[in-house]
Amino acid sequence: MNKKIKVVVAGQPNVGKSTILNTISNAKLHTGNFSGVTVDKTVVEIKKSDYDIKMVDLPGIYSLNAYTPEEQVAKNYLFDKEYDVIVNIVDANILSRNLIFTLQLLDMQKKMILIVNMIDEVEGKGGSIDKNRLEILLGIPVILTSAKEHRGVDEIVETIIQTYEKQKQKNKIYYNERIELRIEKLASILKKSPHFKDINYARFVAIRLLDRDENTYKTIHDLPIFIEVHDVLEKMYRKLETEFDEESTSDILSNERAAISYNLQRETLKIPEIKESFSEKVDNILIHPIFGLPIFLFFMWALFQLTFQLGNIPMNWIDIAFSSTANYLSEILPQGSFNSLLTEGIIPAVGAVVMFLPNILILFFGINLLEQTGYMARAAYLMDGFLKRFGLQGKAFVPLVSGFGCTVPAYMAARTLKNPKDRIITMLVLGFMSCGARLPIYVLVIAAFFANHNPGNVLFAIYIGGAVLGLIVAKILRTVLFKGEPEPFVMEIPPYRFPSVKSLFMDLWIKTRMFLKKAGTFIALAAMVVWFLSTYPHHPKIVQSYEKKIELATTKVQKDKLNDEMSAKLLGESYIGTIGKTINPVFKPLGFDWRMTVSVIAGLAAKEVVVSTMGTLYAVGNHGNNTGLIKKMQQNISFRAAIALVIIIMIYSPCLAAMSTFYAEVPQWAWRTFYTIYPNVVAWILAFFAYKALGLLGY
Ligand SMILES: Nc1nc2c(ncn2[C@@H]2O[C@H](COP(=O)(O)OP(=O)(O)OP(=O)(O)O)[C@@H](O)[C@H]2O)c(=O)[nH]1
Numbered sequence: 001m002n003k004k005i006k007v008v009v010a011g012q013p014n015v016g017k018s019t020i021l022n023t024i025s026n027a028k029l030h031t032g033n034f035s036g037v038t039v040d041k042t043v044v045e046i047k048k049s050d051y052d053i054k055m056v057d058l059p060g061i062y063s064l065n066a067y068t069p070e071e072q073v074a075k076n077y078l079f080d081k082e083y084d085v086i087v088n089i090v091d092a093n094i095l096s097r098n099l100i101f102t103l104q105l106l107d108m109q110k111k112m113i114l115i116v117n118m119i120d121e122v123e124g125k126g127g128s129i130d131k132n133r134l135e136i137l138l139g140i141p142v143i144l145t146s147a148k149e150h151r152g153v154d155e156i157v158e159t160i161i162q163t164y165e166k167q168k169q170k171n172k173i174y175y176n177e178r179i180e181l182r183i184e185k186l187a188s189i190l191k192k193s194p195h196f197k198d199i200n201y202a203r204f205v206a207i208r209l210l211d212r213d214e215n216t217y218k219t220i221h222d223l224p225i226f227i228e229v230h231d232v233l234e235k236m237y238r239k240l241e242t243e244f245d246e247e248s249t250s251d252i253l254s255n256e257r258a259a260i261s262y263n264l265q266r267e268t269l270k271i272p273e274i275k276e277s278f279s280e281k282v283d284n285i286l287i288h289p290i291f292g293l294p295i296f297l298f299f300m301w302a303l304f305q306l307t308f309q310l311g312n313i314p315m316n317w318i319d320i321a322f323s324s325t326a327n328y329l330s331e332i333l334p335q336g337s338f339n340s341l342l343t344e345g346i347i348p349a350v351g352a353v354v355m356f357l358p359n360i361l362i363l364f365f366g367i368n369l370l371e372q373t374g375y376m377a378r379a380a381y382l383m384d385g386f387l388k389r390f391g392l393q394g395k396a397f398v399p400l401v402s403g404f405g406c407t408v409p410a411y412m413a414a415r416t417l418k419n420p421k422d423r424i425i426t427m428l429v430l431g432f433m434s435c436g437a438r439l440p441i442y443v444l445v446i447a448a449f450f451a452n453h454n455p456g457n458v459l460f461a462i463y464i465g466g467a468v469l470g471l472i473v474a475k476i477l478r479t480v481l482f483k484g485e486p487e488p489f490v491m492e493i494p495p496y497r498f499p500s501v502k503s504l505f506m507d508l509w510i511k512t513r514m515f516l517k518k519a520g521t522f523i524a525l526a527a528m529v530v531w532f533l534s535t536y537p538h539h540p541k542i543v544q545s546y547e548k549k550i551e552l553a554t555t556k557v558q559k560d561k562l563n564d565e566m567s568a569k570l571l572g573e574s575y576i577g578t579i580g581k582t583i584n585p586v587f588k589p590l591g592f593d594w595r596m597t598v599s600v601i602a603g604l605a606a607k608e609v610v611v612s613t614m615g616t617l618y619a620v621g622n623h624g625n626n627t628g629l630i631k632k633m634q635q636n637i638s639f640r641a642a643i644a645l646v647i648i649i650m651i652y653s654p655c656l657a658a659m660s661t662f663y664a665e666v667p668q669w670a671w672r673t674f675y676t677i678y679p680n681v682v683a684w685i686l687a688f689f690a691y692k693a694l695g696l697l698g699y
């Protein structure tokens with residue numbers, strides 16, 4: 001039986017917690033150069049000789065006086081869960097600020113290790129850290145690491161095991177004696193209660209009470225000991241506040257910790273003065289008050305150009321690969337239902353989706369660069385004033401941009417917004433940021449209807465259009481439902497960092513695998529359902545009547561035409577045809593035929609399904625490749641209906657996965673209901689107006 005060790009990894013945001021865990025295990029946690037990348041706890045498991053080590057990656061947290069939902073996750077874990085060792089990670093560049101949180105963790109009196117990460121950057125500036133001195137001062141093991149250069153990380157697991165096996169050392173850090181006196185007094189009262197028999201725990205709770213920790217106060221409040229604690233505590237607050245001339249005992253403790261941390265840094269960190277850092281030089285241009293925004297827009301524009309132009313090169317190859325496989329299989333397999341299911345149902349549908357993998361990867365790559373370099377935090381800063389005008393907070397920029405990739409993590413990223421109103425408004429408009437899965441639909445429509453324009457520009461316009469619409473809706477929501485201003489926001493600007501090429505590609509690889517898995521499972525399944533619904537019930541009479549006509553036809557052109565007619569007629573009479581025609585009146589005012597209607601509805605499951613369903617429904621009769629689909633779209637869909645389609649896709653409800661994430665994040669039924677209905681109504685109305693307006697303009 002292996003011994004089990006449970007470790008919790010805690011630290012301030014953006015210090016490299018997730019990166020370190022990735023380097024010591026095979027985990028592929030998401031990382032990024034801004035605070036608030038990890039928003040939920042994740043477990044990583046490591047085996048080493050006789051030990052099974054479970055490590056929990058927590059969201060970054062500035063202090064135990066937590067505010068935002070994701071900080072609360074970290075705090076609750078630290079307070080309420082059982083674990084053996086705390087691994088506290090700090091950023092060597094900002095040692096003293098990070099140590100403030102370390103001191104709070106030390107108060108917990110648990111076995112603990114300190115990892116001083118990003119040592120490469122300190123050394124790069126000609127600095128150094130005295131590890132031994134820091135160990136002596138803090139009384140816990142210290143490891144200097146660079147997760148980027150894979151230095152020091154091998155020691156981590158070894159040290160965890162040693163710390164786990166050894167007796168905990170006595171505390172080395174104490175507060176000012178006037179504070180210690182109070183802590184002791186409170187702890188001795190608390191110790192009378194059976195809940196605080198452990199003196200170490202009693203001391204910790206006493207400190208939390210002096211720190212005015214609401215969670216701790218609430219816990220005590222419900223215990224019998226509260227009556228006795230309450231009187232003493234109130235007096236203590238007032239006494240200490242006068243003695244230290246501060247407004248709150250929480251400030252007194254903060255000052256204490258700041259002073260201790262500062263001294264710890266002075267004792268251990270040597271760093272030469274630098275005039276102007278690389279980051280500052282670059283920022284003179286990138287967050288320039290006038291040029292900053294245009295530069296940002298230019299980057300986004302360039303990204304969409306690349307997404308379209310570069311992504312289209314391998315597209316044809318994939319298209320040909322799938323359609324020739326389908327043709328080949330259709331010939332060698334015996335004719336019948338299985339043949340048709342495979343070569344007319346599954347393969348073209350999966351192919352129609354996989355084709356867009358290159359485009360999607362380029363888009364993700366761009367967003368990833370934004371995250372890894374540190375530009376994201378700057379763009380958020382740049383956009384703050386602009387977003388505020390629309391009732392959104394600058395910090396909302398991070399989830400909004402993530403929304404261009406995938407709406408699911410974007411909803412979760414909204415946790416970094418502290419104010420519940422700001423958070424809900426952001427989440428309600430997040431769907432307007434078109435996700436990567438909607439990209440194929442746009443690319444298809446652009447290829448069919450905007451062939452003579454610069455497709456990259458059209459794509460950029462669609463994405464920007466969605467974003468602008470989202471902003472307008474945010475403004476309306478703020479005015480109508482949530483009166484007041486968005487809260488001012490604090491987001492640290494990290495230094496620029498060269499992204500690790502390995503982690504960039506690892507991320508793309510994970511995305512590729514996920515995408516292909518989805519195409520092979522979910523999309524294939526959806527294609528099977530669509531195939532079944534569009535093939536059954538059989539109508540032998542229709543087939544017979546056409547077969548006669550086809551026999552009589554003289555030219556090949558006539559025969560093909562009749563064949564197509566028969567397929568269309570059979571499709572119309574199939575289950576899916578019947579369903580489509582029944583719902584079609586809802587979308588008819590937008591110029592949709594029943595096939596578009598069905599595709600759009602199917603898109604509620606996943607946006608990729610829109611393309612694969614259109615592929616099946618428009619390309620009946622031939623083993624359609626996408627060039628075929630584009631032609632059929634041009635023949636069957638009017639320009640203004642195509643625009644209406646784009647508007648619907650841009651706005652209506654996101655996929656099931658995204659919707660269930662929203663429900664999980666927002667417990668209130670009123671918001672859930674509103675969220676489920678309003679985008680669809682808005683989408684329909686706007687699409688209708690666009691359709692009508694284009695009609696008046698003569699399209
Ligand atoms: N130069 C350098 N960069 C590092 C090192 N470790 C991590 N980074 C970078 O620092 C940034 C933050 O890393 P993350 O692992 O996402 O940080 P985190 O502590 O998990 O952040 P949150 O989840 O937001 O709390 C990323 O851009 C990493 O590539 C290091 O040792 N040296």
Ligand SMILES: [Mg+2]
Binds near residue numbers: 017019037060
């Ligand atoms: Mg993280």
